[in-house]
Amino acid sequence: MSGSQLSRLPLEIIIIILSQLSFRSLLSFGKTSRANYTYHILCMRHLHLAVFQKRIHALIAFLDIDSSWINCQSNIVEDSTLDRGHQIPIVLPQSTRGKEVIGCKSVLRRRSASSESRKQIRGNGNDDVPRSAPQTIRLQNEIFAKIVNRYGNSLVDLEFLAYDLNIQGATAIASNCQGRLRHLGLRFEHPHIRDSMLSRSYWLRPPEGSTAWNSLIGVGEQGKNIGLTRLESLVLERGSITPWQLCMLVKRNVKLRDIRLRNCSAVQPEFLNWLGGLEVDPEEPHKYEEVAPGASIQVFWLENCDSIRSERLGLLADKDDEKALEKGLEWVRALKSLKSISFRQCPNVDPDLVEKANETIWRLPEVVLPYPVKQYNSEPIEVDPDYV
Ligand SMILES: *[C@@H]1O[C@H](CO)[C@@H](O)[C@H](O)[C@H]1NC(C)=O
Ligand SMILES: *[C@@H]1O[C@H](CO)[C@@H](O)[C@H](O)[C@H]1NC(C)=O
Ligand SMILES: *[C@@H]1O[C@H](CO)[C@@H](O)[C@H](O)[C@H]1NC(C)=O
Numbered sequence: 416m417s418g419s420q421l422s423r424l425p426l427e428i429i430i431i432i433l434s435q436l437s438f439r440s441l442l443s444f445g446k447t448s449r450a451n452y453t454y455h456i457l458c459m460r461h462l463h464l465a466v467f468q469k470r471i472h473a474l475i476a477f478l479d480i481d482s483s484w485i486n487c488q489s490n491i492v493e494d495s496t497l498d499r500g501h502q503i504p505i506v507l508p509q510s511t512r513g514k515e516v517i518g519c520k521s522v523l524r525r526r527s528a529s530s531e532s533r534k535q536i537r538g539n540g541n542d543d544v545p546r547s548a549p550q551t552i553r554l555q556n557e558i559f560a561k562i563v564n565r566y567g568n569s570l571v572d573l574e575f576l577a578y579d580l581n582i583q584g585a586t587a588i589a590s591n592c593q594g595r596l597r598h599l600g601l602r603f604e605h606p607h608i609r610d611s612m613l614s615r616s617y618w619l620r621p622p623e624g625s626t627a628w629n630s631l632i633g634v635g636e637q638g639k640n641i642g643l644t645r646l647e648s649l650v651l652e653r654g655s656i657t658p659w660q661l662c663m664l665v666k667r668n669v670k671l672r673d674i675r676l677r678n679c680s681a682v683q684p685e686f687l688n689w690l691g692g693l694e695v696d697p698e699e700p701h702k703y704e705e706v707a708p709g710a711s712i713q714v715f716w717l718e719n720c721d722s723i724r725s726e727r728l729g730l731l732a733d734k735d736d737e738k739a740l741e742k743g744l745e746w747v748r749a750l751k752s753l754k755s756i757s758f759r760q761c762p763n764v765d766p767d768l769v770e771k772a773n774e775t776i777w778r779l780p781e782v783v784l785p786y787p788v789k790q791y792n793s794e795p796i797e798v799d800p801d802y803v
Contacts, residue, residue: 567591
């Protein structure tokens with residue numbers, strides 16, 4: 416189709432046609448003329464950006480999403496994030512000579528680097544000075560922000576895979592994606608990426624709480640008049656967001672139905688009880704009949720979060736005492752629209768108890784247990800007469 420033919424079509428049709436193109440084809444098309452550049456921006460709806468030092472790291476990060484999905488085997492939740500067409504690996508440029516002074520810490524890391532990367536360092540002489548983690552995070556966010564500044568206004572679905580979010584990245588999202596963005600994924604947990612600059616325990620703990628997240632909820636110096644309000648689904652992995660920041664984000668995005676949090680420091684009783692409409696103030700009685708802030712959430716996945724605690728079913732005096740069963744998980748029953756909940760890999764939640772609580776109280780179509788219920792229990796196995 417020639418350009419003049421294309422421009423005679425209504426804009427909606429042009430967008431439908433161009434939205435079928437792959438990222439690369441759309442980019443090349445955008446380079447052909449000024450008019451086509453405008454079209455290509457309008458058609459950029461989905462972007463999943465993995466920004467890492469090496470291409471292989473970006474590919475590993477995408478693969479990790481797929482494999483965690485396979486482990487879940489959800490049949491309730493469909494996942495649009497698996498569409499590979501939007502997955503764009505981005506490799507950081509080689510670090511430039513003498514740009515940043517390397518501290519003694521980095522020298523140590525450099526020495527402990529794998530032989531392969533040592534070869535690389537030597538091979539490239541002084542040109543390829545290894546970066547530190549904070550430098551890399553800054554670069555990752557710089558590149559991410561550049562792309563979001565260009566396409567943010569058209570984006571419906573955005574994911575960022577990197578080491579962490581900083582204020583630049585957060586502000587780019589919050590100021591450019593107010594219009595259309597429905598799905599946001601921020602994934603900073605990539606335990607299969609081995610980077611010599613990262614300490615061994617890097618993936619094992621969430622980063623420190625950060626004010627960068629304030630931009631997303633439109634508070635703080637940078638956050639005025641910006642922030643997201645139309646999200647329908649949110650994925651945070653190894654996010655340093657605080658319970659308060661997450662409350663605010665959920666509150667502002669009233670259409671949020673799907674929340675998946677993995678290794679997130681915000682998953683604390685403070686957040687969960689707020690979501691379930693339970694008064695934090697102990698003077699106030701719990702009120703279940705009120706509409707909880709989380710009443711319309713359908714999918715709520717809390718994975719690898721160690722602050723959620725349940726009782727242990729085996730230690731309960733009365734296994735049918737609902738109050739005891741629910742202790743620490745009272746908020747679940749207030750989420751009235753819930754279809755799928757996951758406690759996968761939550762170390763302090765007892766799978767037997769979750770199964771029992773679901774059976775007697777929640778009755779949810781899908782419950783993912785923290786880990787499989789033990790097959791060979793040393794305790795005597797109780798036989799439920801109903802099952803015989
Ligand atoms: C881009 O647009 C121009 C006119 O604005 C047109 O001549 C050209 O064919 C278009 N490019 C492609 C690849 O369609
Ligand atoms: C995140 O995961 C690590 C390793 O599994 C764990 O030690 C840590 O406590 C988790 N953090 C939170 C906030 O759940
Ligand atoms: C939870 O309860 C529902 C309804 O009773 C049931 O269909 C489902 O299989 C249960 N899930 C688990 C993990 O026990």
